[in-house]
Amino acid sequence: MLSKRSQYALKALGYLAFKFEQGPILISEISEKKKIPLKFLEGILLELKLAGILESKKGKGGGYYLAKHPGKVKVATVIRLVNGPIAMLPCVSLYFYQRCENCNEKKCALHDMMIEVRDATLNIVEKRTLIDLMES
Amino acid sequence: MLSKRSQYALKALGYLAFKFEQGPILISEISEKKKIPLKFLEGILLELKLAGILESKKGKGGGYYLAKHPGKVKVATVIRLVNGPIAMLPCVSLYFYQRCENCNEKKCALHDMMIEVRDATLNIVEKRTLIDLMES
DNA sequence: TGATTACCCTACCAAGAACATAGACTAATA
DNA sequence: TATTAGTCTATGTTCTTGGTAGGGTAATCA
Incomplete structure (x- = not known):
């Protein structure tokens, strides 16, 4: 959230x-x-x-x-600034990456799934700007 | 996260x-x-x-x-149980819905965008089960 | 000069997250 | 029947989030 x-x-x-x-x-x-x-x-x-x-x-x-x-301000930028990582886990975050101690990323099933989730989300918030949020 | x-x-x-x-x-x-x-x-x-x-x-x-x-236990179920809402905002959550006081959902741009994000995420975690997380 | 407004502090509170610690209870087995 | 392996329960600490309340300073305009 x-x-x-x-x-x-x-x-x-x-x-x-x-x-x-x-x-x-x-x-x-x-x-x-x-x-x-x-x-x-x-x-x-x-x-x-x-x-x-x-x-x-x-x-x-x-x-x-x-x-x-x-149109120059991406929603993703704002979220990263105020909220932090967009990814669900630190080990799949692009801007806030942190290594997992309890798994090796090469073969972590959770890791792979969370990369998918991340990309699905980024695909939306990286393309939207403040224009899409314009409202009275 | x-x-x-x-x-x-x-x-x-x-x-x-x-x-x-x-x-x-x-x-x-x-x-x-x-x-x-x-x-x-x-x-x-x-x-x-x-x-x-x-x-x-x-x-x-x-x-x-x-x-x-x-195969009967969905990842989405586990996340909802332990973590709470999957959606980014309470007003777009299916299982933890809460009304927004500061906008009317009919024409809230943020609302619409977050529904998209939610659906993109659900599309992944509702389809995956513990089988996809199986690991030694 | 005086009103207006952003800016910048401090202090406080309540709740939740992420643990750690200590011990009580229960069931199998030697 | 006593021991041990195991779950179950309760409490306490530290940090962050989401506020509330208040005061003071600095810039700007009329």
Whole structure:
């Protein structure tokens, strides 16, 4: 399962994609529209900014906005950033790989099955961008 | 990601499938062969027994063994039992469904994408059984 | 200058994950 | 009948997640 944090991140980004090139959007507006606890959202947006997905402006007329075109931000990237591995096991993760101590990967049946699951998932989330999440 | 507990459960069941119809297998044997902390494994096997996947025999010559043919136990069933939902979001889960408060499912873009991911995953784990995990 | 807003702390709480430890109970067998 | 091999049960620790609450600083605009 995705953490609440990731779910909120995707929802917020979907909203910011919808409001793309309409100037900075208030945290409070996103919080209300997407029903996300404000203080929690604050931290999430900051993380997305530090990762280069969002930019922000302080002061009156300030807020958050997408750093690039929504079509350039893949869903997979967001999930990996906020949630971590997409794979079901560390030993089949591309970006968060960790060796299994209790099996040798060459002939681990579980390993092979989980690679299939991973690829099936990646096939979807690597192709989708924030455009596919755009929503009021 | 699958929890350690689920990973261990699948490994243990793979071993018990391999030893199918060879009498009760010691927890300690599974623990050694599959490198699973013994006491942790005890709890996992007990859970699998209570769910009807395993049976056990106490006392000398005792141990755990599969309650049914390994081909009858789906990987999906084990994951749902030990790990919980297979879907990435509660609002797209078949067995652990929970409504989203912050979107209406009819037109939630995230919802639709996650249904796709779920189906791609189910397409694999619903078709595989303990036979596919059989291993020494 | 003053209001607005992002940014950045600290502290707290409750629940679950991933173990580890200790011991109680049960059944076969020598 | 006593021993031993084995399951079963309960508790405790440490870490992460998902929050709540509050305060303070810095940038920006009118």
